[in-house]
Amino acid sequence: MARGPRKHLKRLNAPSHWMLDKLTGTYAPRPSSGPHKLRECLPLVIFLRNRLKYALTKKEVQSILMQRLVKVDGKVRTDSTYPAGFMDVVTIEKTGENFRLIYDTKGRFTIHKITADEATYKLAKVKRVQFGAKGIPYLVTHDGRTIRYPDPIIKVNDTVRLDLETGKIIEHIKFEVGNIAMITGGRNMGRVGVVTHRERHVGGFDIIHVKDAVDRQFATRLTNVFIIGEGNKPSISLPKGKGVKLTISEERDRRRARAAHQCFVDGAYRGLISEDDVEYPEIIDKAKILDTLRLFTDFK
Template sequence: MYFNFYPLKQVAPDSWKLNKKEGTYAIRPLSGPHKKNECIPLAYVLEKFLGYANNRKEIQIILKNNNIKINGKIITRRKFPVGFGDVISIEKTSENFRVFFDVTGKFQFHNIDQEEALFKIARVTNKKIMYGDVPYIFTNDGACFKYCDPSININDTVKIDLKSRKVIEFINFSVNKVACVVSGDQAGRIGTIEAISEKITLKDFSDKIFSVSVENIVVIGENEESLLISFT
C-alpha cells in the first residue's frame, strides 16, 4: 500500500521522481480531486519539478504569500494533491503550467500561455438527474456541472472554463479520437482509439498497438491536428 500516516519514500509512486536514498519519509497528499496514487503533493511540484524552493521553509513562504493558484484558486497547503490536467499559475512570474505525464509515467509540467491557462479538461464519469429534475454530469477530478449539453455522455471529455466554472466544449468518446493514458502502467502514452470493447485499443504515433482500461484514458482531441491541449 502506498500511503500510511507517514508514507515511506521506498513505496512512494515512481511518478514523483523522489531520490529514495535521501531521507525515509515522503509527504502524504491530502484527500482531494485526485486519487492518491494518481497525484503528487504541491510541495514536490514546487521543489522537485519547478525548482522554486529548496526546502519546506521556502515552500511555506511561497504558499503563505498566496503565490500559487491551481485551476484558478489560491492554494496554501503544501500537501494539496496535483494531478493530470491541472493548471498551476504563478502570478508573480506570470507563468502557467499544465500537468501531464511523460512516456515513462512520470509527472511533467508543460509551460502554457495565458489563454490556455483559462481552461482545463476532464473525463465524464457519471451523469444523473438530481433534485428538481436538474441534469448533472460528474468528472474524474471530483467536479460536477449542471445543465450541460444533454448529448454529453460518460467517458466523453469536457473543456472547463476556470473562471465561470462551466463546460464550454466537449468531445465524444469514440473510435478515431486521440486519447492520453492518465493512470496505470502505461500512463503518458498517447494514441488514436482503434477499437472499443472491454479494453480500449489504441495506436500510438509510432503505429504501436496497445490496450488499456477505459477509466485510464482521457480523450484529448478529434484528431492529431485538433487537440484540446498543447504538449509543447
C-alpha cells in the same frame, strides 16, 4: 489499533513517479484530501521544491504559498500538500509561468509549460451522469467537479472543456473511434494516439485499441483512456515527444548520440577536436573519440 486518519507517509511507500530518493529522509509529504487520489497526484511541495527547484525545504515552499503566489485551476492554494493532478493548471503569477500537469511516456508528471491563453481552460473526463434531488441532472468529472444541468448529449467517458474562471462547459468532445486520446493508467500510461477500435465485453472491461503517431498499435482498458481532442488534433499542447513511446533500442541510440555530441563539444572546447569535426561528426576519427573519452575518464 489505529485510530483516525493516517497523517504520515513513508518515503519508500510514496508513489514512484514522485521520484524521491531513499537517503534524503524517512518520510514523504502525505497529500491532503482533495480532487485527486493519493497515488495519482503531485503535492505542491514536490512540484515547487523537487521539480521547479524554487525552494530547498518545505518551510520555504510554505512561505511561497502563504504569499498567495501559486494558483491551481485559477484558485489560490496555500496548502503545501494540496494534491494537484492530471490536467490541472498551476499558475505562478510573479514569474508569469503557467504549467499543466500531464504525463510523459514513462507515467511521470512532467514540467509542461503552457501559454497564458491555454491556462484559461482544462479538459475533464466525465465519470458519472445522473439525476440528483428534485430530478436535477448533473455530471461528475475526474477531478471531482459537479456540474448541474449539463447538455443531455454528454455521456460517461466523454471529455468536456471547462473555463477555469466560470467553471462552465465551453466544449464537448465525444468518446468515439477516430478521436485522439491520452492513456492515464496501465503500462501504456502517457502515450498518445488515435482510437481505432472498441471491443465491448459484457460483464467485463471494454478494451480500446489505439494507434500512435508512428503507427504503433496498443490496447488498454476503457477506464485508462482520456480523450483530448477531435480527430487527430489535440485541444491541449503536448509535452516533448508528443506522447510517442520509444523502444529500448531507440532510447539507447538517443542516449549514445547525446553523449557523443557532448563529447564532441567538450573535445572542441579543450582543443582536441576541431570545429569542423564537431559540425560533421561522421568524419571524426575513432582515435580522437577514444582519446577524448580517455581524457574525461582520467579527469573524473
